[in-house]
Amino acid sequence: MILWMILGMSVVTLVPRFAPVFIMDRLDLPPWGRRWLAAIPYAALGALIIPGIFTVIDGKPWAGMAGGAAAVLAAWLRAPIMVTVLIAIITVLLISHL
Amino acid sequence: MAEVSERINISGRGKMFRKGFVAGSPIIFGYIPIALTYGVLAYQSGLTLFELTFMSAAVFAGAAQFLGVSMVAAGVSAAEIIIAVFVLNFRHFVMSLSFVNQMKAHAKKRKLPLTLFLTDETFALSSIHKKEAKEPHAFWFYGGVMMAAYSAWVLGSLAGGLLGNVMPKALSDSMGIALYAMFIGLLVPSLKTSIAVGGIAGAAMIINSTAQWAGLTAGWSIVIGTILGGLLGVFLLPDEEEEEE
Numbered sequence: 001m002i003l004w005m006i007l008g009m010s011v012v013t014l015v016p017r018f019a020p021v022f023i024m025d026r027l028d029l030p031p032w033g034r035r036w037l038a039a040i041p042y043a044a045l046g047a048l049i050i051p052g053i054f055t056v057i058d059g060k061p062w063a064g065m066a067g068g069a070a071a072v073l074a075a076w077l078r079a080p081i082m083v084t085v086l087i088a089i090i091t092v093l094l095i096s097h098l
Numbered sequence: 099m100a101e102v103s104e105r106i107n108i109s110g111r112g113k114m115f116r117k118g119f120v121a122g123s124p125i126i127f128g129y130i131p132i133a134l135t136y137g138v139l140a141y142q143s144g145l146t147l148f149e150l151t152f153m154s155a156a157v158f159a160g161a162a163q164f165l166g167v168s169m170v171a172a173g174v175s176a177a178e179i180i181i182a183v184f185v186l187n188f189r190h191f192v193m194s195l196s197f198v199n200q201m202k203a204h205a206k207k208r209k210l211p212l213t214l215f216l217t218d219e220t221f222a223l224s225s226i227h228k229k230e231a232k233e234p235h236a237f238w239f240y241g242g243v244m245m246a247a248y249s250a251w252v253l254g255s256l257a258g259g260l261l262g263n264v265m266p267k268a269l270s271d272s273m274g275i276a277l278y279a280m281f282i283g284l285l286v287p288s289l290k291t292s293i294a295v296g297g298i299a300g301a302a303m304i305i306n307s308t309a310q311w312a313g314l315t316a317g318w319s320i321v322i323g324t325i326l327g328g329l330l331g332v333f334l335l336p337d338e339e340e341e342e343e
Contacts, residue, residue: 002149005176009166010156012184016191018213021206024198032332039298039331040196040324041225044189045285046299047306047323048218049278052316056274067275068282075286081124088279093272 118242126250128276137258143171154255186317215244294334302327
């Protein structure tokens with residue numbers, strides 16, 4: 001029973017992932033359509049960061065904000081992504097457990 | 099395609115795969131604590147080790163799996179769980195449209211397997227590494243990114259179910275910031291070179307927040323924020339031809 005449910009979850013997750021391969025094949029997008037698709041990554045990043053980052057630590061939105069601010073600063077100063085991630089983790093660890 | 103064949107000798111498949119795997123390594127870092135937590139939770143909800151690992155391998159979508167497992171624990175019907183998972187993961191459809199456009203120079207048999215591994219994180223990382231799409235062995239680069247993420251997710255889930263809570267809670271809680279920090283690390287360099295990027299991301303943040311505040315689910319809110327925020331790009335971004343050096 002659980003296995004059938006997992007297969008169902010798999011199908012509804014995989015179909016939306018691969019369907020665009022066949023849709024884009026049949027679609028000759030105008031330049032504005034391609035500009036829209038080129039902007040999707042930046043829009044997705046924005047939507048993925050806020051408001052989710054405020055709930056990293058339950059009931060302590062400032063912990064996520066501090067970690068985010070540390071990450072913005074590190075990334076602005078051209079830190080590699082791995083370093084940015086580590087700085088953010090340490091910041092949240094310190095802020096939320098002091 | 100001309101510029102693609104010119105560069106055919108630059109890098110071999112194995113080298114590109116390793117490059118992709120290294121580029122994807124921040125995702126490993128972010129996924130492991132979440133995968134461990136998922137494994138523990140799934141095991142406690144009554145899934146066997148095989149079932150919980152199989153779910154990670156067959157679904158490969160963190161939020162959806164947490165939702166699925168907690169609904170199983172609450173005794174919700176399979177049909178309702180599947181519908182909820184579809185809604186939550188529909189954003190990958192929008193992301194895949196963008197990824198497939200980025201990979202338009204490549205054969206369908208190359209694009210299709212990659213799209214199966216699209217998550218918020220593999221999409222974000224792959225789309226910021228967009229110049230690799232122009233390489234002949236782009237498939238191997240993005241394959242490396244996807245496999246870094248996938249192996250961390252599947253093995254981390256198994257480890258969580260097998261070992262239980264091995265990570266100190268304070269550490270795994272704090273590591274919850276890791277994927278957000280990665281998203282920030284991907285966004286900021288683009289922001290520095292283009293004000294338009296800031297406008298697009300900022301609009302998506304506001305739209306997503308407003309939609310969630312108005313009571314929409316996180317899944318739909320992210321879809322709406324991404325689609326509408328991206329529409330700003332129609333007016334703000336240059337055409338692809340001008341973008342290329």
